Amino acid sequence: MREATREREFREFAEARQRxxxxxxxxxxxxxxxxxxxxxxxxxxxxxxxxRVRRDGNVEAYARTILTRTFIDQYRRRGWLVEAVEEVPEPPGGQGPTPELRLVLQAALMRLPPRYRAVLVLRFWEDWSVEETARALRVTTGTVKSQTARGLAQLRRLVEQETVEVSGR
Amino acid sequence: MTRTMDQGDGTDPGAEEMRGAFEAIVTVAAEPPMRDVTGAAIAGGRRLRRRRRATAVAGVSTAVVVLVAVAVGLTPVGAEPVTPVVPAQTPSPSGVPDPAPSPDTGPSRSLAPEDGSTPMPSDEPMPSDGSSAEEPERADDLTEQERERERDTR
Structure with a gap:
């Protein structure tokens, strides 16, 4: 009975938020x-x-934290340096034309070190504060601030670089 | 998505730009249809919970075993052995001397030699020639004799 309620509640949350x-x-x-x-x-x-998560309340934030930590753990196991210079995956064929800008942005984003990417995604996509991001990534707020600044600077540089490469083709 | 992003002490002009970029990447990218991950997640979550529970139980059991082993190991080895209980004596008729050995009657029931030499201290270990093992048996025999004597007097 308890297990059924647990499953029903979880299903409701998962189906609403998985996208x-x-x-x-x-x-x-x-x-x-x-x-x-x-x-x-x-x-x-x-x-x-x-x-436990239900009792604590903020399920949404908990889910995002798990997602980010899992992503970072996976890449840590594979090796940061190898990943940082990996080729940007080509979009699968047969999906129609994709705007150039999106390709440039995505290529630049994928060339960022995973931890910078995680900080930028949490700060600007999830709209989290410095403190929330620091808690999720288990780092200090100072680290979040510095990684945000460095990540943005690096991303700008990469976008410029990618734009030149794309226009030069 | 309209919140101003502060980068520690000030606002970052790239915040809006960044949000726009993320929106562009996600919305323009051809998103494949979402397959059901909930069922698989529930099954996996149950498995994970079972594994965690088993690990916790194993950890607690190991801790208990270690504690017991440590407790046993710390028990003093040279502790005084428990003296064997001597069988209870039946009350002897008056006038008949009590031949059975009894720890309570230690000095009175002296096994001291008649020549007056020093008796062996009671807490000293007995020689390992098996004589100590015969002691309770002899007591039994004596008790038996007493019983017979009692029967005769009746």
Missing amino acids: HLRRSAYLLCGDWHEAQDLTQTTLMKLYAAWG
Whole structure:
């Protein structure tokens, strides 16, 4: 009975929020399939702790925190340096034309180190404060501020670089 | 998405730009249809919870075993052994001397040699020739003799 209620509550939340979670995951990893897996892992971890999370309240924030930490953990295991210079995944074919700007932005975003990407996504996509971001990433607020500044600066540079490359083709 | 982003002490002019960029990436990117991940997440979550519970139980059990082992290890080894209980004595008829050995009657029931030499202290270990093991048996025999004597007097 208790388990059934737990499952029903979780289903309601997951079905309402999984789309947004997958989009956040896509911004972090740049691949829809990987984003789908990341979303599923996030929901699995969330369900395992559902009772406690429900009692604590902020389920939404908890889910985003799990998502970001899972993403960072996965990339930490693979190795930061290798990932940072990885090729930007090509969009799957047969999906119609995509605006150049989006390609440039996404390519630049994917060339950022994962931790910078996570900070930027939490700050500007999720609209989280410095404190909330610091708590989710288990770093100090000073680190969040410096990584935000460096991430933005690096992203601007990369966008300019990508734009020159795209226009030069 | 309209909140002003502060970068510590001031506002960042790139905040709006950044939000716009994220919107563009997500909305323009051809998003594949969402397959159901909820069912798989529930199954995986249950498995994860079971595993965590099993790990916790194993951890507690190991801690208990370690504690018991430590407690047993810390018990003093040279503790005084428990003296064997001597069988209870039946009351002897008056005038008959009590031949059975009893720890209570220690000095009176002296096993001291008649030549007056020093008796062996009671807490000293007995020689390991098996004589100590025979002690309770002899007591039994004596008690038996007493019983027979009692029967005869009746």
